Amino acid sequence: GAGVSQSPSNKVTEKGKDVELRCDPISGHTALYWYRQSLGQGLEFLIYFQGNSAPDKSGLPSDRFSAERTGGSVSTLTIQRTQQEDSAVYLCASSSAGAGANVLTFGAGSRLTVL
Amino acid sequence: QQQVKQSPQSLIVQKGGISIINCAYENTAFDYFPWYQQFPGKGPALLIAIRPDVSEKKEGRFTISFNKSAKQFSLHIMDSQPGDSATYFCAARWPGAQKLVFGQGTRLTINP
Numbered sequence: 001g002a003g004v005s006q007s008p009s010n011k012v013t014e015k016g017k018d019v020e021l022r023c024d025p026i027s028g029h030t031a032l033y034w035y036r037q038s039l040g041q042g043l044e045f046l047i048y049f050q051g052n053s054a055p056d057k058s059g060l061p062s063d064r065f066s067a068e069r070t071g072g073s074v075s076t077l078t079i080q081r082t083q084q085e086d087s088a089v090y091l092c093a094s095s096s097a098g099a100g101a102n103v104l105t106f107g108a109g110s111r112l113t114v115l
Numbered sequence: 116q117q118q119v120k121q122s123p124q125s126l127i128v129q130k131g132g133i134s135i136i137n138c139a140y141e142n143t144a145f146d147y148f149p150w151y152q153q154f155p156g157k158g159p160a161l162l163i164a165i166r167p168d169v170s171e172k173k174e175g176r177f178t179i180s181f182n183k184s185a186k187q188f189s190l191h192i193m194d195s196q197p198g199d200s201a202t203y204f205c206a207a208r209w210p211g212a213q214k215l216v217f218g219q220g221t222r223l224t225i226n227p
Contacts, residue, residue, distance in 0.1 A: 004158070032214055042121070042204060043217040056214060091158055091217070102147060103212055106158025 002026075004107035006092050012113045014081055021077045022109045027095030032075050033095075033104060034067055038088040046090075049075065082114045118142060119207050121218025129226050134192040136221045138205035143186065144209035149215070150179065150190050153202045162203070163190070195225045 005024040013019050025032050034046040049069045060066070064082075069075040079086055089111045093104040100114035117143045128134045140148075147162035148165045165172045165179040165188065178191040192199055202222050206215040 023189075033214065035217075040219075042119075042219040043206075043215075045214050045216065048212075048214050050213065056212070059214075093158070094214065102149070102164065102208075103161050104215065106160065108153075108156060108158050 004068035004092055004094055004105055006107035006110050008091075010108055010111045010113075012115065015084060016081055017099065018078065018080045019082055019112060021079075021092075021112070022089050023075045023092030023107060025073065025075070025092070026105055027073075027097075028096065029090070029105070030072070030097045031095045032069055033093045034075070034077050035091045035093065035106075036088045037091055037109065043084065043091065046077070053069050058073075065105050079112075082112075087112055087114045119205060119218045121168065121221060123221060123222070124219065125222045127224045127226060130195065131196060131227075132189075132195050134222050134223055134225070135211045136190045136203050136205070136223070138186045138189065138218050140207050141186070142200075142207070145216075146167075146210040147208040148188050149208075150177075151204045151206065151217075152218075152223045153204065158210065159204055173216070181220050190211050191201075192200050193224075197215065197225045199223060200225045207210045 007022045031050045032049045035043040046055040047067045064080045067077045089109040091109045093106040118155040121138045129206045150162045151159035152162040153159040181188040201218045204220045
């Protein structure tokens with residue numbers, strides 16, 4: 001695709017429910033990232049996938065958060081038993097290999113509101 | 116622990132003026148320092164970047180100044196325009212990895 005596509009763009013859920021956020025990276029990009037942007041805060045790294053390597057999960061804040069990337073393309077971030085502090089914009093980014101690896105292309109984000 | 120500290124949180128500049136945003140980092144191993152620009156409702160987009168072996172990089176009206184000894188770098192926007200109004204994030208990259216550590220962001224407003 002022309003850019004990184006994320007869905008849904010907005011999600012309102014009740015505390016305790018599970019949510020899934022989807023990311024379609026740029027075709028051919030080998031690396032995929034998830035970041036979280038809370039109100040007034042910077043971007044917090046969550047997880048990074050690179051090709052067939054084991055993902056870097058060092059930023060996931062708790063075991064309620066998980067992510068997978070199927071077929072080296074689409075990724076899903078799952079948040080189980082959502083809490084109010086999970087409310088944020090979840091951003092996905094992708095990058096290519098080689099010289100393009102430094103350039104992260106972000107999607108518009110999925111805004112999650114937990115009531 | 117905030118590894119990249121950014122200031123100010125918000126900044127208002129008159130059209131035609133110079134906008135300056137500062138960042139300080141903790142880890143001397145960081146090997147790449149990009150700036151991202153984010154408009155409301157959009158994801159951040161790479162604006163300009165520098166490596167630590169260079170003290171300055173200029174692209175059009177945007178300049179990064181890098182002070183390795185002080186562990187600081189800054190973004191200068193010359194002749195600031197209303198279209199530059201956005202949130203700006205500095206970042207630093209861990210060596211040998213592709214993940215970026217971001218500052219808290221600066222909301223820049225350029226008054227016409």
